[in-house]
Amino acid sequence: MEPEVLLQRVGEGDELAWECFVRQHQGRIFGLAYHYLGQAEDARDVAQETFVQIYRNRHRLPEESALRPWMLRIARNLCMDLFRRRKARPPVWDIPVEAICDLPAPEEDPGQLLQDQARRTRLHRALRELTDLNREMILLKDIQGLSLEDIAGLLNIPLGTAKSRSNRARLELAEKVLGQGALP
Amino acid sequence: MIRPLLPLSQALPDLTASILARTSGPACARLRDLACDLVDGTLPPDDQELAVHHLAHCQGCRDVISALEMLHQALPGLAAVDPGEAFLAGVLQRTRAPLTESYRSGDPFLSGWTRLMRRPRVALEAAYLATAAGLILAQLPLPGSSRPAGSTLASLVRTHPRTSTVWAQVPMQGMSRAVHASRARFLDAKNIARTSRPSGFTQRFAETWQRLVKTANSVWDWVRSKARGAALPSTEPSKAPSRSSL
Known part of the structure; x- marks a missing residue:
């Protein structure tokens, strides 16, 4: 399926399209979070929260070309929020x-x-x-x-x-x- | 004795190196500036030609370029990491059931409040709003005065430190008495009148305060009278009926 069509169907609330979307992007989002946080459990939580936020904004998803930066920005912001909650930024790696x-x-x-x-x-x-x-x-x-x-x-x-x-x-x-x- | 001449292939690089050492220095630093663009293929043709020419004679820079090319190919392979089998199920669970219940519920206040509280910076924002509210309140004038409350309080503390300290302490004493002793009243208005001896604005403030204190005392008396009226029934045994009633 073309990425644009997949995004459109995600925006329409198609649950199968959403599942396919998550499968496509989960490795990259989890990888970014894991590289930032250094702990698999925290990275899973952040990656999950990233997808929840994407789902909440599924009606206004960016275009295919801008999708990856947008998702990575969400994931990075969540990682930074987690660092702030820890009140100290540990070494990223x-x-x-x-x-x-x-x-x-x-x-x-x-x-x-x-x-x-x-x-x-x-x-x-x-x-x-x-x-x-x-x-x-x-x-x-x-x-x-x-x-x-x-x-x-x-x-x-x-x-x-x-x-x-x-x-x-x-x-x-x-x-x-x-x-x-x-x-x- | 005549020294044997070096072969030309060895003599020329040595000559180049010695000339560069006496003039501009080695060009390796300049090549490092261009190395990433060279690997990415974004270097202008003239610079690329010069860089290739340098690389033909510099083993150290060739190694750096090789390492950069290897990184260019290998690093994207680290982007995706498998989060495990349960991850997808967790995401699907969170994006179906809970969202449909909390975010799409019929109660807009509840869903709005939930969304607000889920924001990661809510504590920081609350602290910011509280500080802003405090600053705004400090700029508002007190009743009967045209000066802001903040400056009034500051000048009061500066000019009447004892009085202002007493004002600050009296409510706390009243509160502690109310908590620890049931007979105590909230505040003793006479104490304030005795210690402050104000004039002008401070006198008006004291009068207002006394009225507040009287109101608080009357409310407290009313609450206590109500509490006495609703006292628990006595646990003493009932008296025996008189003989005449038998």
Whole structure:
């Protein structure tokens, strides 16, 4: 089904379309929350709340091109609210590397998963060494695939600042990966 | 003895490096500025040509570009993480039954209140509103005075610290007496009259306060009389009937 048609049917209240929509986007939303929060339980709660908010606003969903930034913005805001409720912002990526690698990516066959395990481990180890600011840029730009314009709007910073931060973060991550001895 | 000449392939890079070291310095920093655009394919053609030319002679920058290319391919694969089987069921449950009951209920006040209380920043907003209300009330004039209550109170505290302190303490004493001793009245108006000795605005304020105190005392007396009237029945045994009535 075309994404526009799916969105239209979600807006009309079609429960099957809503279920399909949740299946399509749950991994990405949960992944963002998990990378921010570092705890699977909290990430599940935030992801669930994100979908509840999307459902409440299903009559005014954005267009397909703007849908992903919109959903990720909701999820990120909920993560930030959770941080505020905790009254302290813990390190965004303070997750044991092994715990991250235990979480399988959806729709991936076991052989491919095994092959990518070492690379993922090295990547996560390098990511953990980044500063919070650079890690968030990598998370939003390179992992979640948001455009620089969306990130600038999300973080409320100028476009040029977003671009320079993103480049700096990527270079720092590349050097961390190189510093681990070999390219993954 | 004549030193043997270096082969040309080795001599030229050394020469380039020594010239750059004595002039502009190595160009690696400049390449790092362009590296992300080079990997993304958004570099202008002239810059791209220069970058490729540098990369042909710099192993360190080649490694950085290789790492960036690897990250460009690998990082999007980390975006989606499987939340588990129960996640979808939980979302569907929350977006069907509870929403239809609470948010689409016929009571608009209940659904509106629920929606308001579910907002994450409601505590912060309540504190903000309370502060704003306090500031507005402090700017309103007291009865019989054209000056704002805040400045009146501030000047009162400044000029009559003892009096204002007594005014602040007397209600608290009255409240504690009312709580701890049933005979006590709320406030003793004579105490205020004895300690304040005001003039002008403060006198009017004291008179108003005394009227309030009298009203509170009369209400308290009425409540106590009602409470006595509705006293519990006595638990003493009833007296025996007189002999004449037998």
